[in-house]
Amino acid sequence: MAKSERVSVAKTYKLYIGGKxxxxxxxxxxxxxSESGAFLANASQASxxxxxxxVVAARSAFGGWSGATAYNRGQVLYRVAExxxxxxxxxxxxxxxxxxxxxxTAESLxxxxxxxxxxxxxxxxxxxxxxxxxxxxAGPYFSFTVPEPTGVVGVLAPQRxxxxxxxxxLAPVLATGCTAVVVSSAARPLPAITLSEVLATSDIxxxxxxxxxxxxxxxxxxxxxxADVNALDLTGxxxxxxxxxxxxxxxxxxxxxxxxxxxxxxxxSPGIGRMRAYxxxxxxxxxxxx
Amino acid sequence: MPVFxxxxxxxxxxxxRVKQYYQPFIGGGFVDGGxxxxxxxxxxxxxxxxxxxxxxxxxxxxxxTAARKAFExxxxxxxxxxxxxxxxxxxxxxxxxxxxxxxxESLDNGKPIKESRDADIPTAAAHFFYHxxxxxxxxxxxxxxxxxxxxxxLGVAGQxxxxxxxxxxxxxxxxxxxxxGNTVVLKPAETTPxxxxxxxxxxxxxxxxxxxxxxxxGAGDVGEMLVTHPGIDKVAFTGSTEVGKLIQxxxxxxxxxxxxxxxGKAANVVFDDAPxxxxxxxxxxxxxxNQGHVCCAGSRxxxxxxxxxxxxxxxxARVETLRLGDPLDKNTDIGAINSAExxxxxxxxxxxxxxxxxxxxxxxxxxxxxxxxxxxxxxSGVESSMRIAREEIFGPVLxxxxxxxxxxxxxxxxxxPYGLSAGVWTEKGSRILWLSNxxxxxxxWANTFNRxxxxxxxGGYKESGFGRExxxxxxxxxxxxxxxxxx
Numbered sequence: 001m002a003k004s005e006r007v008s009v010a011k012t013y014k015l016y017i018g019g020k021x022x023x024x025x026x027x028x029x030x031x032x033x034s035e036s037g038a039f040l041a042n043a044s045q046a047s048x049x050x051x052x053x054x055v056v057a058a059r060s061a062f063g064g065w066s067g068a069t070a071y072n073r074g075q076v077l078y079r080v081a082e083x084x085x086x087x088x089x090x091x092x093x094x095x096x097x098x099x100x101x102x103x104x105t106a107e108s109l110x111x112x113x114x115x116x117x118x119x120x121x122x123x124x125x126x127x128x129x130x131x132x133x134x135x136x137x138a139g140p141y142f143s144f145t146v147p148e149p150t151g152v153v154g155v156l157a158p159q160r161x162x163x164x165x166x167x168x169x170l171a172p173v174l175a176t177g178c179t180a181v182v183v184s185s186a187a188r189p190l191p192a193i194t195l196s197e198v199l200a201t202s203d204i205x206x207x208x209x210x211x212x213x214x215x216x217x218x219x220x221x222x223x224x225x226x227a228d229v230n231a232l233d234l235t236g237x238x239x240x241x242x243x244x245x246x247x248x249x250x251x252x253x254x255x256x257x258x259x260x261x262x263x264x265x266x267x268x269s270p271g272i273g274r275m276r277a278y279x280x281x282x283x284x285x286x287x288x289x290x
Numbered sequence: 291m292p293v294f295x296x297x298x299x300x301x302x303x304x305x306x307r308v309k310q311y312y313q314p315f316i317g318g319g320f321v322d323g324g325x326x327x328x329x330x331x332x333x334x335x336x337x338x339x340x341x342x343x344x345x346x347x348x349x350x351x352x353x354x355t356a357a358r359k360a361f362e363x364x365x366x367x368x369x370x371x372x373x374x375x376x377x378x379x380x381x382x383x384x385x386x387x388x389x390x391x392x393x394x395e396s397l398d399n400g401k402p403i404k405e406s407r408d409a410d411i412p413t414a415a416a417h418f419f420y421h422x423x424x425x426x427x428x429x430x431x432x433x434x435x436x437x438x439x440x441x442x443x444l445g446v447a448g449q450x451x452x453x454x455x456x457x458x459x460x461x462x463x464x465x466x467x468x469x470x471g472n473t474v475v476l477k478p479a480e481t482t483p484x485x486x487x488x489x490x491x492x493x494x495x496x497x498x499x500x501x502x503x504x505x506x507x508g509a510g511d512v513g514e515m516l517v518t519h520p521g522i523d524k525v526a527f528t529g530s531t532e533v534g535k536l537i538q539x540x541x542x543x544x545x546x547x548x549x550x551x552x553x554g555k556a557a558n559v560v561f562d563d564a565p566x567x568x569x570x571x572x573x574x575x576x577x578x579x580n581q582g583h584v585c586c587a588g589s590r591x592x593x594x595x596x597x598x599x600x601x602x603x604x605x606x607a608r609v610e611t612l613r614l615g616d617p618l619d620k621n622t623d624i625g626a627i628n629s630a631e632x633x634x635x636x637x638x639x640x641x642x643x644x645x646x647x648x649x650x651x652x653x654x655x656x657x658x659x660x661x662x663x664x665x666x667x668x669x670s671g672v673e674s675s676m677r678i679a680r681e682e683i684f685g686p687v688l689x690x691x692x693x694x695x696x697x698x699x700x701x702x703x704x705x706x707p708y709g710l711s712a713g714v715w716t717e718k719g720s721r722i723l724w725l726s727n728x729x730x731x732x733x734x735w736a737n738t739f740n741r742x743x744x745x746x747x748x749g750g751y752k753e754s755g756f757g758r759e760x761x762x763x764x765x766x767x768x769x770x771x772x773x774x775x776x777x
Contacts, residue, residue, distance in 0.1 A: 130432065135761060137743035138416065145747050145761060227707075230752065243543025250538035252707075253531070253550065253753045271435060273771060281747045281763045284726045286736045 013189070015044050015213060016196035018057030019206015024214075025049050032190060035100030043189045046212035048222045051181065054210035058152040058179040059228050061207030066149045066177040070125035077121035077174060080202040084114045087198060091163060091191060098162040098188035112267055113167040119270070120171040127176065127275060140288045147279035149177035150255060151230030154223035156216040156237045162188035164266045166195065169235055172274035174208065178231070181210045181223065185236065189213035217241055224248040231255035231278055235263070296613065299620040301403045306394035312342045312483065314349060314507055315490030317356035318500025323349045325508055330483060333400035333626040334617050334661040342483050344508040347515050350475070353504040354521035357446040357473040360501030366443050366471045370426030377422035377468055379496040384415040384461075387492065391485055395457055396617040398484045400626030400662070401580050403618050413742055414461035417760075420744035421465035424765060428470065431762050433769050441769040443471035444547055445523035448516040451486075452529045453479035453628050454583040454684075460486050462759045463526050464503060465744075470768040472524065475504045477516055481629050483507040514540075522546060524768065528585075531682075531708070531753050549757025549767045551585065551749055553682040554710030557703035558588030558739065559725065561696075562597045564715035568737065570604050573688070576713055576739040578612060578666055581624055582686040583632070585754075586711035588739055590672075590679060591690045592699050598692045602670055606651055609666045614655045624686060627662040636664050636685035643669050643678035648689070674705055682708070696721065700728045709751030713739045732758070 013032075014021040023029075026047035032040045046054075065073070084091065088110055096106040128146050135143040153173045158165030162185050173180045184192035196211045212219060216236045224232055224245040232249050234242050234257060242259065249256050257277050313320040324346030332339045345353070365373065384391065388411045395406040424431065433441035447467045451459040456478060467474050478486035490505045506512060510533070517525045517537050524547045527537050531552040541548050558576050560569050576588025593601045617625035627633040644650050648669040657663045664685055672679050672689040679689050693699040703712060712731040714722055726734040732750045735741060742748065747761035757767045 131763075133762070135743060135746035137741070137746050139741070139743070141738065141741060143741075143743065143746045145763070150751070246542035247539045250535050250542060253535060253538060253552070253755060255756050256542075258545070269437070276766070280732060280751050281749065281758050281761075282726075282732055282734065283746050283748065283761075284734045284736065285738055285741045285746070286722065287738050 011041070013041050013043050013193045013213070015046055015050060016193070016200065016209070016211040017050065017054045018210065019200060032187070034097045040097060041190060043193070043213040046183070046214035046219060048219070050212055051219050051222050052226070054181045054212060055152060055226055055228050057207035057210050058181050061205055062151060062179045064205055065179055065208045068177075070128070073175070073177060074121045074124040076203045077117055077124065077171065080198060080204065081114050081117035081121065083198045083202045084117065087194065088114070090194060094191045094194055095163050098191055099160070109164045113164040116164070116167050116171055116270070120175040123175045123272070123275065127279065130272075131276065131279065132281070135283065141285050142288050143283060143285045145281050145283045147176075148282050150278050150280050151178060152228060153178045153180050153231045153233065153278055154226070154229045155180055155182040155233045156220055156223070156235060157182050157184050157192065158263050158266070159185045159187065159216070159236050160263050161266050163191040163195065165263065166192050168266045168270060169233055169274070170209065172270070173278055174204070176275050176278045178278050179208045181229070182212065183216050183219045183223070183236065184211060184213050186215045220245050221248060224254070225251065227252050229254060231257070233257040234259040296621045298616070300616060301393055301396070301618045301620060303393060303397060303618060305390055306397055307390060308340055308394065308397065308484070310340055312340055312487045312507070314343060314345050315487065315493070315503070315505040316349060316353045317504065318494070320490070323507070325349070325512065328480060328507070328509070330398055330481060331629075332397050333628050334658070336661050339397055340484060342487070342507050345506040345512055350506060350512065350515045350519060353475045353506050354446060354519050356501035357475050357504055358521055360499055361443075361445055361473040364499045365473050365502050370428065370471075373468065373471065374422045374425035376496055376498050377418055377425060377465065380492060380498070381415050381418035381422060383492045383495055384411065384418060387488070388412065388415065391457060391488060393618065394488060395485050396625065398482050399453065399456055400617050400628050402622040402625040403620055404622070405580060410455055410458045413744075414458045417461035417465045417744045421469035425469045428765070428769070431765050433766065438771060441771070444768055444770060445472060446521060447472045447474050447524040447526060447768065448519060448522040449474060449476040449526045450513040450517060450529065451476065451478060453482040454580060454585070456482040457485040457489065459528055460489060462528070466759070466764050467768050468502065470765055472768050473502045475506060475516060475522070477506050477508060477513050480509040517541070524548075526767065527551070534755060547767070550755035551757070551759060552753065552755040553708060554585045554587070554750065554754050555590060555680065555682055555706045555708045556586055556588050556711040556713065556731065557590045557592050557729070558713035559699050559703055559715065560591065560593040560597070560601060561716035561718070561721065562594040563717050565717060565737070566597070566601065566604060569715040570601070570608050572713065572715060572737070572739045573605060574608055574612070577688045578609070578624055578686050579740050581627055581664070583628060583684055584740065586733060586740065588711075588713050589683060589688060591688055592693050592702055593690060594699075595692045595694050602668075602690065605668060609653050609668065610655070612653060612655065612666055614653075614663060614665060615658055624666060627664050627685065630662055632684065633662040633664060636683055636687060639678055639681060639683045640667060640687055643672070643676060643689070646676045646678070648672045648676060648678060674702060680706065696725065700725065704730045707753040710754035711735065
């Protein structure tokens with residue numbers, strides 16, 4: 001009898017909320033295909049309720065994550081790079097399928113994504129020195145300014161760059177000590193879900209990152225109007241929805257990142273603009289005297 | 291024991307050199323605007339102080355055009371070291387004319403002369419002096435990148451300021467804009483336009499190139515014309531959260547950069563180990579400074595239950611000694627409420643406090659019959675759900691709540707959509723640092739309150755706005771790519 005070929009175990013791709021992997025409460029899913037139309041998987045189609053659960057999880061996780069030492073956050077982010085490295089082949093295959101790029105390009109994108117975590121990991125305990133400082137006020141007071149994380153950040157992740165783009169918008173949120181609710185690329189969500197599995201096993205506390213697959217056009221408006229979201233990254237929003245989302249964000253005075261009109265080249269050096277956008281300067285005063 | 295009374299010590303109003311008529315300042319000259327002239331009042335008497343020509347939409351166009359021309363041809367190409375000298379000149383001219391400006395500010399705004407003289411005007415001068423030094427040192431401010439090089443100015447800034455610190459808010463806005471190479475069109479508040487127009491004269495005396503600074507008086511409609519003007523690259527607004535949200539909505543989807551400094555409802559937290567006499571002074575300063583017309587006022591007193599009775603008794607005794615009246619009197623502690631409209635708003639909120647069951651105590655100090663005045667008031671028994679605990683009163687009204695544990699203090703302090711400032715009173719250093727960390731506010735004053743300095747960044751969390759004024763962070767608001775995550 002001929003030896004039969006082993007049947008692989010196919011994965012069910014789910015959401016990532018509060019450190020767990022639930023399906024959408026709505027029960028909805030949508031098929032994800034490769035550029036050539038081949039079926040890859042069914043992704044969960046997150047709903048408004050999923051998004052609200054994700055915001056609750058992100059808010060609950062904020063105290064712990066923002067209160068962790070910068071050294072600790074740095075190590076955790078570095079750990080993400082370590083765990084990603086171990087799954088390098090899987091990411092390369094998923095990015096290749098998702099973005100329809102040559103294997104060599106996929107390799108380079110994944111390597112850059114891993115290196116981004118290392119870069120951001122090193123920032124956690126340097127931001128205060130680079131952006132804060134003591135203020136030489138004209139009086140008998142000691143005054144200093146420290147950058148603090150703004151809170152929960154809503155991220156509409158890039159639609160095209162499924163992994164490097166996602167890491168480029170997510171890592172700066174985490175490096176500052178903020179927590180995130182991310183809506184992944186709608187058409188290319190699979191590398192994002194695999195990344196959430198990496199995050200779940202990298203000592204990132206549950207709820208610090210919540211990753212929803214689905215449509216930015218549907219979820220974006222709930223994210224923009226949610227009163228417990230402090231900042232909003234519109235990178236993955238359609239050009240025609242951006243104004244409306246930014247307008248809705250104004251009702252709670254959210255910090256809205258000025259998304260570039262077209263998706264940027266994520267392989268270029270990131271700079272600290274994104275981290276700056278998620279940081280609040282806090283100035284503290286105390287009298288000096290005997 | 292003999293009681294010594296204060297004799298009146300009024301400052302001479304002639305020092306203010308109030309003119310009957312003031313004009314907008316556009317393109318380096320004073321011109322009549324096409325808007326309906328407004329009458330600015332002396333809130334201490336309700337009498338008309340001066341008439342001010344306001345601008346129409348076409349004047350806003352001219353001002354923006356003048357600012358654009360000055361930006362392109364003169365101000366941004368000018369070496370930083372030369373820009374700096376103009377800004378230093380402005381700082382010096384403010385110092386030279388400090389007494390005139392102080393008296394004028396008190397006349398137009400109603401604030402006590404000792405505050406305009408000792409706080410507003412000197413701090414305004416300090417802002418120009420501080421920022422002048424940045425003009426030729428921007429490469430060192432931390433915004434240069436290897437790809438983009440040194441940071442670049444944005445262009446024309448449209449700035450709208452409130453009536454509570456008219457000249458000081460102007461300084462907070464104009465000084466960093468000029469230092470970074472931007473030009474300015476500024477709208478002063480409708481009820482307090484005069485010192486801004488004297489400032490325009492100072493720009494002339496400093497020989498600032500025409501168009502670098504333009505002052506366009508008017509009401510909210512002028513503010514709206516300015517912030518939505520297509521020739522504006524940057525909007526900086528200080529004022530109410532309500533108007534701030536409106537501006538953020540109007541600018542949604544545009545490339546206009548925005549910073550907002552909005553309202554607050556600061557908690558001033560007093561622990562049982564606090565130096566109580568010092569704390570009482572800080573509480574009084576926190577809420578009664580400038581009649582409570584302060585966005586970062588310590589309007590919610592959170593006092594630990596075990597010392598609440600003692601604190602309240604001492605507080606009432608101290609507040610009872612505050613002298614309310616003529617803003618020009620050097621002994622006056624509390625001046626006039628800026629406008630009839632603001633007085634009505636304070637009265638309405640105070641009535642709501644009584645209706646909702648808080649206990650009102652008001653100083654028995656004499657209140658002048660003329661003008662807009664409100665006696666200092668303290669509410670005890672305040673619940674977090676009451677309007678006087680949630681809404682910005684912007685007047686001399688303090689709401690007192692109690693707490694038992696430090697955690698409860700943090701929860702109560704942070705239970706507000708605002709996040710501008712907070713105060714902490716305790717002798718325990720570790721508690722100060724812990725609480726400073728836990729309070730979600732942009733400025734935390736520990737064992738002090740209401741301290742400001744151009745080198746110390748100021749601005750809010752949450753619905754108190756975004757962006758900072760002062761320090762290195764304040765420069766970011768006026769430089770390309772520096773504050774908005776642009777990648």
